[in-house]
Amino acid sequence: MKRLFSLVLLALAVPGLASAPARAADFAGKNVEWIIPFGPGGGSAAWAQFLAPQLGQALPGKPNVVIKYVPGGGSTKGANLFAARAKPDGLTILGTSGSTQFPYLLGDKRVQFEYKDWHVIMGSPTGGVFYVTPKLGLKGPQDMKMLKGKAVKYASQSPTALDLVPLLALEMMGVPTKAVFGMKSRGAGRLAFERGEVNVDYQTSSAYIKNVVPLVKEGKAIPLWTWGLTNDKGELVRDPTFPDLPHWAEAYEMMHGKKPRGLAFDAYKAFVAAGFGLQKMIFLPKGTSADIIEAYRAAAEKVVSAPGFAAKAKKVLGDYKQVVRKEADAGLKVAITVSPKTKQWVRDWLTKRYQVKF
Amino acid sequence: MIEAATTAFGLIATPEHFMFLCIGVALGLAIGVFPGLGGIAGMSILLPFLYGMDPISALGMLIGLVAVIPTSDTFTSVLMGIPGSSASQATVLDGFPMAKKGEGARALSAAFTASLYGGLIGALVLTLFVLVARPVILAFATPELFMLAILGLSMVGVLAGKSMAKGIGACGLGLLLGAVGGAPATGEFRMNFGIDYLIDGVPLVVVGLAIFAVPEIIDLLRTQTSIADDSPRLGVGWRQGVKDVWRNRWLATRCAGIGCLVGALPGLGGSVVDWIAYGHVMQTTRDRENFGKGDVRGVIAPESANNAKEGGGLIPTILFGIPGSGSMAVFLGGLLLIGIDTGVSMVGEDLDKTYVIIWSLAIANVVGAGACLVLSRPIAALTTIRYVYLAPFMIMVITFAAFQATRSWGDIAALFLIGVFAVYMKRFGWPRPPLLIGFVLADPVETNLYQAVQFYEGFGWALRPGVIIIGIATILSVWFGARYASKAHGTGDLTTGAGRTEKLRPQIIFALVMILVFVFGLYDSQQNNFLGKIFPMTTSLVMLAFVGYVLSQLVRGKTDDVAAYDAEANFSYADDARPVSAEHYVAWLAGLLVVTYLVGFFIAMALFFAAFLHVKAQATPLRIVVLTGFALAFLAGMGHILTLTFPGGLLQDAVDLPYPFR
The missing domain is CATH 3.40.190.150 (Bordetella uptake gene, domain 1)
Structure with missing residues (x-):
């Protein structure tokens, strides 16, 4: 009986073995x-x-x-x-x-x-660039300290979408953030920024280049930082598409004089890697x-x-x-x-x- | 500007561009005729072919497609009472009664002429507007968009028909239906009964088909005739339709303007344009008795607006990269593929490209309207066919179209359930257009109000000039609506006694069902956070008052009140010998559903065709085979070309069958 069983098994297995790797x-x-x-x-x-x-x-x-x-x-x-x-x-x-x-x-x-x-x-x-309205008083990343304690409004799709990254970043920086949810797309968030309904926004790289760079040239938007990329050692590095902009951890340091750390920063890195890497x-x-x-x-x-x-x-x-x-x-x-x-x-x-x- | 305009003209005045434009137009016409498939489906089909094409030719093809869908979607709206796409839902209201009166030809020619006119006006307005559009669009922030949505809701006043309370109740039902799924502010899932399908809400295509098409199909089957009672008159009226538009040219111009503006505002959604135009014509006309019974102006208004809308929708798409409608979203993807960058450059160094787009739109409208007029005569002949032969085709088409909305079984179930509900709404005189308006506007109302309150910290936005202007327009709209309602009160069907009956119990039961729906809405809202519950809660409370009023009139036995209506009281059958109830055909539909669940859509449809033609039409076996074969070949062909999927059943889960049985 046992032999019969293994024979059956063999009969089933042989054609499978023969066909799997051979056929291109x-x-x-x-x-x-x-x-x-x-x-x-x-x-x-x-x-x-x-x-x-x-x-x-x-x-x-x-x-x-x-x-x-x-x-x-x-x-x-x-x-x-x-x-x-x-x-x-x-x-x-x-x-x-x-x-x-x-x-x-x-x-x-x-x-x-x-x-x-x-x-x-x-x-x-891909990457993402965070930018603010000139009305906040900042002229560029060099004025990062001025962002401390500024009340910002952010038009978001949902806290569990990619917007998790900016919301977490602003929270860790200690910037009091009011998030308004229910945006239909990141583009709708940018429109709210252009209408002056919110004072900060972020766009992914290609959308930023296409739609926000003209605003920056007109002086209507000030880019502050990119989300950065994680390298193979798990460290945050600058976004190669925007080498002149600091990544977020640098921006944090410019603001607080020390590097971000702890569980929150681990979470930030993990979700940047998952969402953008x-x-x-x-x-x-x-x-x-x-x-x-x-x-x-x-x-x-x-x-x-x-x-x-x-x-x-x-x-x-x-x-x-x-x-x-x-x-x-x-x-x-x-x-x-x-x-x-x-x-x-x-x-x-x-x-x-x-x-x-x- | 003039230089850019002449450059653009040089680019489009080539045989190659014209040829691709015509390909786009031909595809657009085909997509438009097929109910449930609109610009989104059409664009998605074209996109794979764009890769590597010359940008100017590709633009011609895309624009050709999107421009003519609101032209050709009129065929089914007028001839079958089924909106060919969401853009011509309002056309059904008067277009279909015209076809029933034997004026289908007149309605179609008026619709195509109005479409052409609206499309051309749209292109003309755009030529100038595009230069100043940016600040105008930026001026419409969330408070203004909220107010525009409210203005849209005020149209319910004129669309409610005889009983305002019922109209508002129906609109409330739409608002509640529109609130199903994730709440915009909190993402909580409302009224989803734990069903995954309802997490994203019910798709517009499904709701539109369910509330307009299903009751019409059933009523036509019950009367056992052809759509046009008086078929010989179908042939006349072609010239009349053109003349009608000429006589109402100012109306058409105004509606085209409305279409342009509403289409240009992202966030409001182009799917209300036809309703706003329809409401506008009713509010600004003196003799309104014939609206809803086949007034040609009720066709001209939405048709001139919905073609102009596509032009308007282009503005935010090319200026901001933000699509004004679903089809524009896909168009945007197409622009990316052919290497055209949206943004301010489109009114700067790339202005010639913008003019290529606008003028392609104008040319496509001319070609499309011309083609429709030529095709009208053979297509209009469909209305003279006995409806029992047409009905299975219609049922096949709407089921299939509904399924394409999200390709889930939920689409078909929702079509059936909402459709059955709509059958009773029609019977008991609850107007269906307000339901659709409520449904479409639920999200703009809730989202924009919530966002306005958050962005502007409280209600300071209420004093913005734009808000005040639209607010005044809303008050005027309500006032006109009220005036209309009080006029209708004294005249119309009531004096003739249509729909009056001493048997009030069925109506009372239906009103109770409505009450239960709102009670459930109220109960469900309490499960959410403040921001998630406020909208369904307020809607439910207000609606309980209105529907409660209707119920109290009925319970007190007021048979002469406007609220009391039952179409069964004097439903007329052509063949009085064997009267059949609406429930009878509901059972047929339910049977189709069950069989589909067992053996999948394709096989179920074959069985349904054969059974229906045998039992209902008493067709000869040869006819049954020919018609069923034709329908299935059409279905398989469409499915193949459009790479659409047929709903599978238990059989398909168990066995792997070849296409198209899969």
Whole structure:
């Protein structure tokens, strides 16, 4: 009986073993569905629309990469759908953003997906610039001390979105902040700034370059700091796109004469890494075979190293290095790792300060 | 400016640009005709093709598409009573009765002429307005946007029909429905019954289809006729429609202006433009008896406004990079792809590009309206078909369209539940347009008020000049509305006794259901923080008073009161031998839902077609096969081209089937 059983097992296993690694992935004549858990028209949509045709050309068999928008639940709906439904055949991929990472890190009830199950193909970093109105009296980062105790208003989407980073930063600096929630987009927040309804704002890099730099030239906005990037040692460094602006920890030091530290600063670094470090990522689902993963990784590498890609990408993706292979794996690890202590601290803080229920 | 204008003209006056513009127009016309699919769907289809295209041609294609959707979406609004997209919901009110009277041709030609006129006026206004737009838009801050939303709500006064209390109650229902999901201030989930689908609220497409299309389909099925009772008259009226617009050219001009302005304000949402225009025509006209029964002015006003809206919506999109509507959001993504930067440069060094956009808009409007006029005659012939043959197609289209809103089963369930509710609203004389207005404006009202109070620390904003001006306009609007209501009180259907009955019990039960809804709204609001509960709580309390009044009139047996109405009292059937209740067709729809849940949409639709045509139309087997086959081929084709998904059932969960059964 036992022998019969192992024979059956063997019979089942042999064809599986034989077929898995030998066959090279080929997507000729196929449609690859790229799930974007947001509506068309936002930053993630633009990112996917830019990359989809190039990725299709670079994959074996040149499949047609079709973007499928699944908005809802602050991007948890599309990610949940991907986790539950995507087959590991390389024909369904997912694009996530910082807004998908944050609910995952915070332990939002709606999250039914696990980043660690997936295989990262490519990551796109970005940064963010914080700026204020000249009415506050500051002329530039050199006047940082003047910000102390100034009452600021900030137009926010929600305390658990990417806005967590500026809210946390201002809180640690001791700047009394009134956050007005319910903005439909970061762009709507900028409009409130332009109308004079709020006196501080931040935009991600490409939006900043396009829409705020003209305001800076007109003297209507004063940039103060960037969120910075975390390097592989976990230290905060200046944003390469804005090398002349201090990163936030420098700004903190300019204001208080000492470096930021403690659980709050750990939380800041963790969420900057998660929200901006690899803000957007492409994933294959759980259980995808090695040959398909390799086909995608090679394709992503081909796309980002193609001549002229950097110049084209600058406008849509910002002036950042698009990471693939090992760098993407390392980036993902940083983006989804937050110590339980830090996580609890942020949850408690959000509940205490902004009545967020977990 | 003149230099930029001439450069722009040189750029668009090429055969290549014109060809791409026509491709965009053709796609836009197709998308517009299909109910539930609007600019967002169309834009999303085009975007993958833009990559690497010449920017000027790409612009032509995008603009061509977005410009003509509010033109061609009129077909289903007028001919079937189903809004082709959210931009022509108000057109249904008079357009559809006109088609029923056999004036479908006149309504369509008036609508297309008005669309063309509105689109051209919009482009003309934009040519100049774009230069001064920035300060104007910046002047509309949250307090002004809040007041504009209130002005929109005041339109309920003229749209309420005979009973103001019922109109306000319906509007309140819309406000409450609009409050479902995450609260803007606190992110708390309101009235979601623990259902994930409701976290983001109910989509507008679903609500629009449910409250307009479902009751119309059921009523038409019950009367067992074709849409146009008097089919031979369909052919006439083409010239008449054009003349109608010419006679009302000032009205069309005003509505185009309204469309431009409302479209240009981000945060208000372009989906109310048609209602505001419709309210405007009712308030400024003396002889109002025919509105809602097929007055051509009720078609001209929204149609001239909704085409002008697209032009207005371009302004914040290209000047601020902030889309004024959903389709503009996708347009913005398209601009990014073809390498056009939005921002102040668009009125500076890139002004010629802006003029390319504006003039492409004008040309697309001309081409689109022309194409619609040519296509009208064959499409309008649909209204002469017996409705039992048309109904399964309509049911297929609205179910499918609703599902595309978020591609979730919740879309279909919401369509059915709200649709059934709307059937009874129609029967008991609760007007449905106010519900939609309330629904659309719930978020602008709540969000802008809350933000204004936060931004300006209290109510100091109430003294801003813009707020006062819009406030005065609101008071005038209410006054006009009240005057209209008191006039309607003494005249109209009441004297003829339509809808009057001694049997009040069904109405009382429905009013009680309304009361229960608001009681639930009140109860649910108490679970939230102050900022999350204040809006649903206030709405529920006020509405309990109005609906309570309706109920008290009914309970006291006042059969001659305006509140008492039951369409069942004198519902007329063409075939009196076998009268069928509305519930009968509700059961058919429920059956379709259940079967879809079991075997998925595609197979369920095949079974539904065959069963319906056999039982209801008593069609020959050959006809059943041909019609069902045609419908399924159409469905599979559309699904393939648009990469749409069909709702799956238990069968699909268990077995992996090939397309289109998947």
